Amino acid sequence: xxxxxxxxxxxxxxxxxxxxxxxxxxxxxxxxxxxxxxxxxxxxxxxxxxxxxxxxxxxxxxxxxxxxxxxxxxxxxxxxxxxxxxxxxxxxxxxxxxxxxxxxxxxxxxxxxxxxxxxxxxxxxxxxxxxxxxxxxxxxxxxxxxxxxxxxxxxxxxxxxxxxxxxxxxxxxxxxxxxxxxxxxxxxxxxxxxxxxxxxxxxxxxxxxxxxxxxxxxxxxxxxxxxxxxxxxxxxxxxxxxxxxxxxxxxxxxxxxxxxxxxxxxxxxxxxxxxxxxxxxxxxxxxxxxxxxxxxxxxxxxxxxxxxxxxxxxxxxxxxxxxxxxxxxxxxxxxxxxxxxxxxxxxxxxxxxxxxxxxxxxxxxxxxxxxxxxxxxxxxxxxxxxxxxxxxxxxxxxxxxxxxxxx
Amino acid sequence: xxxxxxxxxxxxxxxxxxxxxxxxxxxxxxxxxxxxxxxxxxxxxxxxxxxxxxxxxxxxxxxxxxxxxxxxxxxxxxxxxxxxxxxxxxxxxxxxxxxxxxxxxxxxxxxxxxxxxxxxxxxxxxxxxxxxxxxxxxxxxxxxxxxxxxxxxxxxxxxxxxxxxxxxxxxxxxxxxxxxxxxxxxxxxxxxxxxxxxxxxxxxxxxxxxxxxxxxxxxxxxxxxxxxxxxxxxxxxxxxxxxxxxxxxxxxxxxxxxxxxxxxxxxxxxxxxxxxxxxxxxxxxxxxxxxxxxxxxxxxxxxxxxxxxxxxxxxxxxxxxxxxxxxxxxxxxxxxxxxxxxxxxxxxxxxxxxxxxxxxxxxxxxxxxxxxxxxxxxxxxxxxxxxxxxxxxxxxxxxxxxxxxxxxxxxxxxxxxxxxxxxxxxxxxxxxxxxxxxxxxxxxxxxxxxxxxxxxxxxxxxxxxxxxxxxxxxxxxxxxxxxxxxxxxxxxxxxxxxxxxxxxx
Numbered sequence: 001x002x003x004x005x006x007x008x009x010x011x012x013x014x015x016x017x018x019x020x021x022x023x024x025x026x027x028x029x030x031x032x033x034x035x036x037x038x039x040x041x042x043x044x045x046x047x048x049x050x051x052x053x054x055x056x057x058x059x060x061x062x063x064x065x066x067x068x069x070x071x072x073x074x075x076x077x078x079x080x081x082x083x084x085x086x087x088x089x090x091x092x093x094x095x096x097x098x099x100x101x102x103x104x105x106x107x108x109x110x111x112x113x114x115x116x117x118x119x120x121x122x123x124x125x126x127x128x129x130x131x132x133x134x135x136x137x138x139x140x141x142x143x144x145x146x147x148x149x150x151x152x153x154x155x156x157x158x159x160x161x162x163x164x165x166x167x168x169x170x171x172x173x174x175x176x177x178x179x180x181x182x183x184x185x186x187x188x189x190x191x192x193x194x195x196x197x198x199x200x201x202x203x204x205x206x207x208x209x210x211x212x213x214x215x216x217x218x219x220x221x222x223x224x225x226x227x228x229x230x231x232x233x234x235x236x237x238x239x240x241x242x243x244x245x246x247x248x249x250x251x252x253x254x255x256x257x258x259x260x261x262x263x264x265x266x267x268x269x270x271x272x273x274x275x276x277x278x279x280x281x282x283x284x285x286x287x288x289x290x291x292x293x294x295x296x297x298x299x300x301x302x303x304x305x306x307x308x309x310x311x312x313x314x315x316x317x318x319x320x321x322x323x324x325x326x327x328x329x330x331x332x333x334x335x336x337x338x339x340x341x342x343x344x345x346x347x348x349x350x351x352x353x354x355x356x357x358x359x360x361x362x363x364x365x366x367x368x369x370x371x372x373x374x375x376x377x378x379x380x381x382x383x384x385x386x387x388x389x390x391x392x393x394x395x396x397x398x399x400x401x402x403x404x405x406x407x
Numbered sequence: 408x409x410x411x412x413x414x415x416x417x418x419x420x421x422x423x424x425x426x427x428x429x430x431x432x433x434x435x436x437x438x439x440x441x442x443x444x445x446x447x448x449x450x451x452x453x454x455x456x457x458x459x460x461x462x463x464x465x466x467x468x469x470x471x472x473x474x475x476x477x478x479x480x481x482x483x484x485x486x487x488x489x490x491x492x493x494x495x496x497x498x499x500x501x502x503x504x505x506x507x508x509x510x511x512x513x514x515x516x517x518x519x520x521x522x523x524x525x526x527x528x529x530x531x532x533x534x535x536x537x538x539x540x541x542x543x544x545x546x547x548x549x550x551x552x553x554x555x556x557x558x559x560x561x562x563x564x565x566x567x568x569x570x571x572x573x574x575x576x577x578x579x580x581x582x583x584x585x586x587x588x589x590x591x592x593x594x595x596x597x598x599x600x601x602x603x604x605x606x607x608x609x610x611x612x613x614x615x616x617x618x619x620x621x622x623x624x625x626x627x628x629x630x631x632x633x634x635x636x637x638x639x640x641x642x643x644x645x646x647x648x649x650x651x652x653x654x655x656x657x658x659x660x661x662x663x664x665x666x667x668x669x670x671x672x673x674x675x676x677x678x679x680x681x682x683x684x685x686x687x688x689x690x691x692x693x694x695x696x697x698x699x700x701x702x703x704x705x706x707x708x709x710x711x712x713x714x715x716x717x718x719x720x721x722x723x724x725x726x727x728x729x730x731x732x733x734x735x736x737x738x739x740x741x742x743x744x745x746x747x748x749x750x751x752x753x754x755x756x757x758x759x760x761x762x763x764x765x766x767x768x769x770x771x772x773x774x775x776x777x778x779x780x781x782x783x784x785x786x787x788x789x790x791x792x793x794x795x796x797x798x799x800x801x802x803x804x805x806x807x808x809x810x811x812x813x814x815x816x817x818x819x820x821x822x823x824x825x826x827x828x829x830x831x832x833x834x835x836x837x838x839x840x841x842x843x844x845x846x847x848x849x850x851x852x853x854x855x856x857x858x859x860x861x862x863x864x865x866x867x868x869x870x871x872x873x874x875x876x877x878x879x880x881x882x883x884x885x886x887x888x889x890x891x892x893x894x895x896x897x898x899x900x901x902x903x904x905x906x907x908x909x910x911x912x
Contacts, residue, residue, distance in 0.1 A: 197770055197776075198778075251774055251775070252773055252774055252775070253765050253766055253769050253772065253773055253774070253775055254773075256758065256762075256765060256775055257762075257765070259751075259753065259754070260751045260754065260758075260762055262753075263751045263752055263753035263754065264747070264748075264750065264751045264752060264753075266742075266747060266748045267742075267747075267748055267749055267750055267751050267762075268751065268762070269711065269730055270709070270711055270730055270740050270742055270748055270749070271730070271734070271762045271763040271817065272730050272731045272733065272734030272735070272763050273730075273731065273762075274729075274731055330751070330752075330753040331753055
């Protein structure tokens with residue numbers, strides 16, 4: 001059916017336009033520039049597997065936070081409290097891990113994050129106070145809780161057993177052997193599912209068949225190329241979280257409704273969607289995610305000081321903005337926010353590798369964020385203008401003029 | 408005419424990029440020191456004319472003359488400097504500043520509150536013979552007092568022409584009299600007023616000249632003394648159009664099954680003890696003026712107003728007071744403001760159309776089937792004649808009529824049986840209007856129940872089988888559509904002829 005294929009093609013080409021995929025091109029450009037510069041200056045190979053693995057590892061915690069922050073931003077809200085909540089969860093986990101053991105301490109820490117998110121959501125949605133104000137307040141208040149909990153000192157996990165458990169949670173590498181074979185199997189299964197669904201709804205199973213074929217090819221190539229994937233554990237956490245969130249947002253009813261709620265809450269409400277449930281749900285998820293990142297942070301340092309992670313919320317927001325997420329709701333992609341986080345840490349890493357002096361870093365990163373926002377805004381405006389021009393003036397239905405006096 | 412008119416519009420037309428023609432060859436002549444009434448139905452072009460006068464819109468054709476000289480105002484500031492002050496319906500004052508500061512908001516000078524301002528303020532108050540505390544914060548004032556502050560502000564800029572858009576729409580009777588008193592006093596001193604109002608009794612008693620707009624053109628103008636209520640109503644309504652569109656609808660037999668039943672519904676938003684029943688095949692028109700509570704009634708019935716109390720039953724089953732439950736019960740709402748309440752601007756047409764019934768279009772009610780969604784959108788585009796490049800088009804690209812059809816499309820295929828339409832044809836061109844009215848008839852013919860709110864009573868009469876007249880949140884009268892007339896509805900909605908209402912209701 002030609003109209004549908006052309007629709008699909010236009011969806012694909014729209015997704016690849018610089019206005020929407022610009023952040024990916026920007027990352028490629030930055031990496032290319034850094035690679036060329038480091039080769040020119042005789043520094044170690046910028047694109048070495050070690051360095052790439054490093055960048056991914058360094059950005060993973062902020063990127064996980066950026067995924068959940070993007071969900072809140074899409075829902076049309078704003079959360080400044082994530083870094084405080086993460087620090088609170090970290091402090092909770094560290095102070096309980098020796099007595100309760102890691103699994104229970106982690107449950108409590110995640111629960112603490114969840115409760116913080118719930119408090120944010122309930123106050124914002126049910127009391128009706130602006131999210132910026134509420135989360136500015138909880139940011140300060142939760143930071144205060146961290147101070148109370150730690151009594152202003154750094155707390156550490158001293159118990160060796162607990163230390164081992166924490167280290168096991170986040171440090172070290174997982175190696176995926178035969179990554180091509182695994183990817184092929186995933187594509188194959190997806191192809192079968194898509195094909196079956198398409199048949200049930202009476203469409204052609206062509207796309208599913210193509211995916212199955214691609215999967216078979218990948219599995220066949222795997223023994224020949226034999227590529228293996230070796231990444232740190234937090235990177236895997238990030239990949240799984242980002243992938244699951246993306247699938248939920250892109251392919252499920254929940255995701256569609258979240259975008260609708262964020263873009264026009266009143267229209268969503270009058271269409272029968274429970275707006276409060278979605279908006280509060282986004283806050284709860286964000287609290288839970290912050291709690292998880294806090295536990296990972298605690299496991300990384302085996303200690304937390306009362307000011308730990310302070311200011312991270314702004315880095316996370318910068319990542320989401322770089323990814324093109326709208327601060328007014330309804331627009332955004334978690335994958336692009338992850339790429340945004342990668343850009344920030346690539347720049348960070350590049351300054352170190354090139355030994356450019358950390359003094360310039362803030363200036364460059366700030367400029368990059370503003371330039372990105374400017375590009376999104378201008379591209380959006382031009383798209384608007386083009387649309388008006390394309391649709392053109394519509395024919396005016398001539399109307400009988402009624403000039404004669406009446407009565 | 409001996410005196411040069413203060414303001415005159417000649418052959419002024421205005422069309423918008425989306426193809427809407429708001430004004431066509433319109434004219435207006437305002438004499439110095441006069442009070443000039445401007446009346447017309449919703450969408451007749453009053454607001455566009457005001458905006459052209461205020462410099463907010465530039466006319467597409469025609470000329471604007473100010474004191475006999477051609478004037479082109481590129482922005483509202485230019486018109487204000489020329490001596491035109493416009494008081495919009497929603498008074499744009501700075502609520503956190505004091506009365507004095509608001510009145511002199513546009514005044515030049517480096518200091519916030521020079522002493523001389525107080526003396527000037529006192530002189531202004533003397534001029535209008537009104538008393539108000541200059542240091543009161545505007546946020547604490549009643550709406551009528553704010554209206555007065557806006558008038559004072561207009562005077563402080565030295566305006567020779569004050570344009571007032573529905574100044575009394577939300578005022579109590581006492582406050583109205585104060586505003587009228589000031590308008591009369593100032594016009595006697597030489598300030599001209601252009602007075603826009605829905606309330607015909609005000610126009611008749613207050614203005615010296617009147618201009619009637621309909622469908623973007625001037626249909627009547629002259630001395631107000633030559634008009635009475637009936638003649639104004641007829642000029643606003645336009646008999647000939649009515650004769651074309653109106654069809655007689657026999658009322659649906661009473662005694663059949665009731666589809667929608669509303670029992671003593673009240674809300675703090677201004678719905679008072681509303682009860683009515685609708686049978687399948689009926690189109691109920693809710694006729695009322697702006698601010699009469701007609702939209703609030705729809706929102707209360709739909710459960711969108713959480714504070715409403717009362718019972719709503721569909722097919723004899725009680726519906727929980729929540730839009731989600733309403734949709735599940737087969738109710739559909741086409742809201743008044745389609746951009747703010749009806750459409751998700753970030754979504755293309757197909758995602759908007761599938762939004763209310765998304766779960767039923769999904770695999771396992773969880774994974775949306777985009778193919779079915781696109782097919783549904785394509786069907787809606789076909790059925791409703793939506794002019795658009797494809798279902799992928801963004802709703803923000805569509806003209807008013809087509810966007811409104813998308814809002815209708817949301818409810819066409821999900822099994823909705825109770826349709827609540829709030830101003831379904833506002834801001835929609837004539838062709839699309841006829842389509843939409845036809846659609847309303849189709850809903851009813853298929854056994855649905857339809858509630859239509861409109862301030863264009865001709866439209867209500869064109870589709871309704873029965874009309875409920877709404878005033879101050881109550882249903883004050885009920886008329887079979889084929890036995891009533893637009894004039895009668897307008898009288899009833901204005902609160903005239905209440906005497907014979909009671910035996911009818």
